[in-house]
Amino acid sequence: MKEHVDVLLSNEVIAKRLDEMAAEINAKYAGEQVELVCALKGAVMVLVELSKRLTMPVTLNFMDVSSYGNSMESSGNIKVLYDLDEDIAGKNVLLVEDIIDSGRTLSHLREMLMKRNPKTFTLFTLLDKPDRRVVEVPVDFVGFVIPDAFVVGYGLDYQQRYRNLDYVGVMSFIEE
Numbered sequence: 001m002k003e004h005v006d007v008l009l010s011n012e013v014i015a016k017r018l019d020e021m022a023a024e025i026n027a028k029y030a031g032e033q034v035e036l037v038c039a040l041k042g043a044v045m046v047l048v049e050l051s052k053r054l055t056m057p058v059t060l061n062f063m064d065v066s067s068y069g070n071s072m073e074s075s076g077n078i079k080v081l082y083d084l085d086e087d088i089a090g091k092n093v094l095l096v097e098d099i100i101d102s103g104r105t106l107s108h109l110r111e112m113l114m115k116r117n118p119k120t121f122t123l124f125t126l127l128d129k130p131d132r133r134v135v136e137v138p139v140d141f142v143g144f145v146i147p148d149a150f151v152v153g154y155g156l157d158y159q160q161r162y163r164n165l166d167y168v169g170v171m172s173f174i175e176e
């Protein structure tokens, strides 16, 4: 089977949308410091591109969580592989995600971070696949609502590859 990727959101389209969203975030937090939290690895490219557009004082923090179990679907029981290296108590936390699918992982991650008493907690995602939602999660900033397809690029992977594409594409498999 040959792997094939069709462009869904070009780099130009994503860049324009990030400009709009950054303007909203800049207005919302004017004069305040924001702690950007990136869920590795998928959200790395979004974090970098978004952060370059923000005008308030910003810090970057990373964490890596994995779902227990080995099925294609995330179980949502998360294990922390790498934790934030700073306390978020009393801070404006903006969690940056690449995509929200079932919402299971995110809902556990949100619960975990909320227990650390941030001043505010806001959720940002580049992509949202609402058709797949199993657990409701309140999302404050959504870049694009997309149909239920498997997408790669702009941080998203298929078997760890394609994360470096500067666009989001729909993955398909063609018989050779």
Ligand code: IMP
Residues within 6 Å of the ligand: 042, 074, 076, 098, 099, 100, 101, 102, 103, 104, 105, 106, 149, 150, 151, 152, 156, 157, 158
């Ligand atoms: P969930 O919301 O707990 O189901 O898991 C979301 C995670 O699954 C994302 O952070 C991605 O790592 C991965 N994921 C979901 N949909 C896709 C996709 O279309 N392409 C690549 N990864 C995906």
Ligand code: MG
Residues within 6 Å of the ligand: 039, 040, 041, 042, 043, 097, 098, 099
């Ligand atoms: Mg992710």
